[in-house]
Amino acid sequence: MRSKADLFAAIRRDRRGVLVVNTRSRRGRGHYEVARGLLSTARFDLLACFGVDQPGQLAGALTAATALRPDLLIAGGGDGTISEAARHLAHRDIALGVLPLGTTNNFARTLGIPLIPPRSPS
Numbered sequence: 001m002r003s004k005a006d007l008f009a010a011i012r013r014d015r016r017g018v019l020v021v022n023t024r025s026r027r028g029r030g031h032y033e034v035a036r037g038l039l040s041t042a043r044f045d046l047l048a049c050f051g052v053d054q055p056g057q058l059a060g061a062l063t064a065a066t067a068l069r070p071d072l073l074i075a076g077g078g079d080g081t082i083s084e085a086a087r088h089l090a091h092r093d094i095a096l097g098v099l100p101l102g103t104t105n106n107f108a109r110t111l112g113i114p115l116i117p118p119r120s121p122s
Helices: 004-014 026-039 055-067 081-091 108-111
Strands: 016-022 045-052 072-078 096-098
Touching: 004 016, 004 096, 016 026, 016 055, 016 081, 026 072, 045 055, 045 072, 055 072, 055 081, 072 081, 081 096, 081 108, 096 108
Parallel strands: 016 045, 016 072, 072 096
Antiparallel strands: none
16 A cells, blocks of 8 residues: 555646546536536546436445546545545545535535535636
């Protein structure tokens, strides 16, 4: 397993990521395409993007995402989505990116992650 510094360096250098967004979350559907565009503009190599609109599909999407072995998995949704993503990443060599798109976003608030929704590239 890589150290935190090595994983951070790989993310900055290779920019290999996967995006998983709960499109049923409060703001997920509207911000899914915006997030994809912003990551593309930031020159992330998105190995896959999963827009999940059925509750039973989230675990499968996260399993498929981790199987791609990205350096970064960006999870967008509410606390339940973020919690499920964190469970899938436990003991794996993949960092978690949080895109708070739910109603209360307690996880993001606790960590001080801004709740401002992403803006489309100008």
